[in-house]
Amino acid sequence: MKGAGPAIECEAVSRRFGERLALDRLTLSVERGEVLGLLGPNGSGKTTTLRILATLLQPHAGTARILSWDVARQPMEVRRSIGVMPERPSLYDRQTVEANVRFWAEAHQLPDAAIAVARALAFAGVADRREDLVGSLSKGLKQRVALARAIVHRPPVLLLDEPSSGLDPSAAAAMEGLIRDLAREGTAVLLNTHRLAEAERLCDRVAILREGRLLQLGTPLQVRAALLGHIVEVELAGVVDAPVRRAVESFPAVREVWWGASALRCRLLNAERDTPDLVARLVSAGARIVAVRPAGDLERAYLELMSQPLPGSLAA
Template sequence: MIEAFQLTKSFGPRVALSEIDLSIEDGDFVTLMGPNGAGKTTLLRILATLSRPSSGRVRIAGMDPAREGERIRRCIGFLSHGTMLYDELTAEQNLRFYARLYDVPGASSRVDDLLQRVGLSERRRDKVSTLSRGLKQRLAVARAVLHGPRILLLDEPYTGLDPQAVDALTDLLVDVAGRGCLILLATHRINRGLALGRRVLVLDQGRLIYDRPRETITLRAFTEFYRGVTS
């Protein structure tokens, strides 16, 4: 469960997030939409404990990030713009390293299993620097779900993916969501946002201006609304 109360983040005079109130239940699949610079990345980084709010409160699984950071980090998986992968290490070494940091039990079979699921079994001994953008992104996804997080935060996970990898990622997300994992996926593209989420949020200039269940939204009306925001 994710909760935010009056969450505000400013960088000097620029306000990136303004008084966000938000509550997401366990197991929900929510898409977070908004144009570039709307504050999506800032919000995800705060929820991932990578950044601290200027004011307001955040609770992750009922815990305060400032006090119980380590326990919260155990249940969070975060996929950001950076792949968080070491170019100098092989695909397998990267996952094994992170598995050690997260104390993943049965690490080697877990790593094998994940490499297979993202289609990298054959290239497991290749250095990450030799992988294509799409393959790197697949590995980054594997890294994010490695420790079986209960909360998965994804920042534009589809950028740079080939169509085949898009399908693989969607399958993986549906599977993870099916196991009761809370997913918050940020994207600026309408079709992705509406295709996956059960609830849709829209951020604009740091404010949460839209919050509705997916089934009450029609593509047409939403497209019109979203155009108004992005123009």
């Protein structure tokens, strides 16, 4: 491993296909142990970003680095450091699960390939299917094999293109759990997804692209707050009484408040910073809190962003 900087870095990375600018000066970074989700409509540049980082495409401008290795100038070092799960992993259907993963372990010239393969299969939950032909597996199991193959050399960086695409809810949840486990062990994960609820649960931060441009980058909470306002909803076990009203209305961070019989919504100056203090004030005013949640979700924030004119476009 090299350098102490971010595990994944893009600095003003651009890529054209003919006249079309697929990626427009993208700048972002992913730390070790972090999961960053790339979101955006079809054709917004998500796969292009992953392919550049995986050394499969050259950037036309800017710099992309994995563990400080430049993807354009040091592709071999980059390839050793990354695990890649393409959207359609090209597994060998006529070979067993184990043979598919072993092939990659050998390609990486791992000294203890058998141990590495066994560990990767166990981690991905397909050890009991190691003798089965990949062609006989369900889509979810194939995705798990693809993940086992991507991690067999224990790469510090993972690039995953729609890892849960086509999976049923339980299989998708299992995939989410595996990705979180890898991040907990220190792996930096950059993934593409169209599943916004999944991104909200799984990703430490999300980046929203549109027409190759980065429009939002932050925690799901920050992105929601930026697009939907810093609105928090609180549900109480009993009715709203005078001390509770006073506690909220005297809190300087509250810009606006809407009262329900046993609930309130308020706009805070900064939801991330002020929600804990709001809760503390409510509790000391005797409120019995059932739920506190930011209003809206990442999906609403995303749709709001997509309904706005693109900054710099004629309509903006």
